[in-house]
Amino acid sequence: MDRRNILTLIGASSLMAACQETSSDAASGDQNPEINWRLITSWPKNFPGIGQAPEDVARMVSEMTNGKFKIKVYGAGEMAPALGVFDNVSSGAAHMGHSAAYYWKGKLAAAPFFTGVPFGMNAREMHAWIQEGGGQALWEELYAPYGVLPLAGGNTGVQMGGWFNKPIESLEDLQGLKMRIPGIAGEIWNKAGGTSVMLPGGEIFQALEKGTIDATEWLGPANDLAFGLPQIAKYYYMPGWHEPGSMLEFSINKKAFEALPSHYQFILKIACQSVADKMLNFYTAANAKALETIKSNPNVEIRQFPSVVLDKLYQMTQEVLSEMAASSDDVKKVYDSYTSFQKQAQAYNRVSEEAYYRVRTAIESIETDI
Numbered sequence: 001m002d003r004r005n006i007l008t009l010i011g012a013s014s015l016m017a018a019c020q021e022t023s024s025d026a027a028s029g030d031q032n033p034e035i036n037w038r039l040i041t042s043w044p045k046n047f048p049g050i051g052q053a054p055e056d057v058a059r060m061v062s063e064m065t066n067g068k069f070k071i072k073v074y075g076a077g078e079m080a081p082a083l084g085v086f087d088n089v090s091s092g093a094a095h096m097g098h099s100a101a102y103y104w105k106g107k108l109a110a111a112p113f114f115t116g117v118p119f120g121m122n123a124r125e126m127h128a129w130i131q132e133g134g135g136q137a138l139w140e141e142l143y144a145p146y147g148v149l150p151l152a153g154g155n156t157g158v159q160m161g162g163w164f165n166k167p168i169e170s171l172e173d174l175q176g177l178k179m180r181i182p183g184i185a186g187e188i189w190n191k192a193g194g195t196s197v198m199l200p201g202g203e204i205f206q207a208l209e210k211g212t213i214d215a216t217e218w219l220g221p222a223n224d225l226a227f228g229l230p231q232i233a234k235y236y237y238m239p240g241w242h243e244p245g246s247m248l249e250f251s252i253n254k255k256a257f258e259a260l261p262s263h264y265q266f267i268l269k270i271a272c273q274s275v276a277d278k279m280l281n282f283y284t285a286a287n288a289k290a291l292e293t294i295k296s297n298p299n300v301e302i303r304q305f306p307s308v309v310l311d312k313l314y315q316m317t318q319e320v321l322s323e324m325a326a327s328s329d330d331v332k333k334v335y336d337s338y339t340s341f342q343k344q345a346q347a348y349n350r351v352s353e354e355a356y357y358r359v360r361t362a363i364e365s366i367e368t369d370i
């Protein structure tokens with residue numbers, strides 16, 4: 001080998017070594033790039049429960065990527081209006097959102113099924129439908145034209161029926177009653193004679209205090225107490241017929257998601273799943289504790305809706321859901337999947353959860369008049 005060849009060889013090997021070093025740096029750089037995302041929500045910043053979920057996801061994702069993948073959380077109104085989450089995630093103005101699908105029913109008629117429907121599935125059944133019953137695929141299909149990937153974002157469990165300043169004893173008491181109640185439940189409320197109003201959570205207290213609305217539902221004891229609702233309403237009604245297991249959603253801009261390294265995608269999905277599970281645990285504990293506080297307030301009376309009212313609301317619910325199913329093939333497909341899963345899950349619950357609750361209540365002789 002002559003000198004020229006040796007130099008060429010040395011040159012080539014140095015170059016190769018340099019290339020290897022560069023490509024290995026590039027590869028490690030590519031594998032763990034710095035990513036900065038904006039996450040918008042429909043909730044006041046750091047609101048307990050639902051507002052904690054996006055903060056938890058941001059923290060978990062940062063921890064699992066050594067601080068490389070950062071998600072900055074914006075409360076309602078900070079970057080986008082409370083009900084502008086879907087549009088801003090779709091456009092890419094935000095990379096991610098945390099909200100509830102039923103807020104988008106004006107745009108997507110089938111969306112409310114992905115939060116939950118009146119007299120529908122509870123939290124446990126809802127999550128089973130999404131994860132094991134084909135719900136996730138239908139949800140992704142619904143959002144695909146908008147470039148949005150949805151994921152379960154937590155669940156409130158069965159909500160409370162709401163706060164009223166006059167007792168509800170008959171159907172007449174519903175007539176003209178202006179209540180903050182969103183989604184399909186709002187339509188049902190109107191059909192039963194009431195007037196539904198949609199307001200973001202942050203505006204509820206003022207509206208009820210000023211008398212702009214006569215009644216409101218919000219979430220459950222923990223969040224209702226945090227909003228100060230026991231200070232301005234006397235009757236706290238149960239059960240939350242209208243929201244038996246409302247699921248929240250993480251919405252992710254699909255292009256932004258697809259641009260992530262695959263392990264970041266995995267980490268993000270795992271964080272969302274973990275937070276979704278955590279929320280139900282939070283509400284189970286926090287609502288039980290807050291209910292004790294509310295029960296000890298002498299100005300508040302906890303009541304159950306009379307069966308004549310619940311029967312009417314149930315009947316109106318079936319009408320509204322049937323009308324929705326008849327409105328388009330897309331809605332029908334989701335409706336069929338949801339209702340058939342509920343039917344099957346409910347039959348099982350009758351011999352498991354419900355049977356157990358009945359026995360436990362009877363044995364412990366828990367007073368039912370609260």
Ligand code: CA
Pocket residue numbers: 159217218219243
């Ligand atoms: Ca609610």
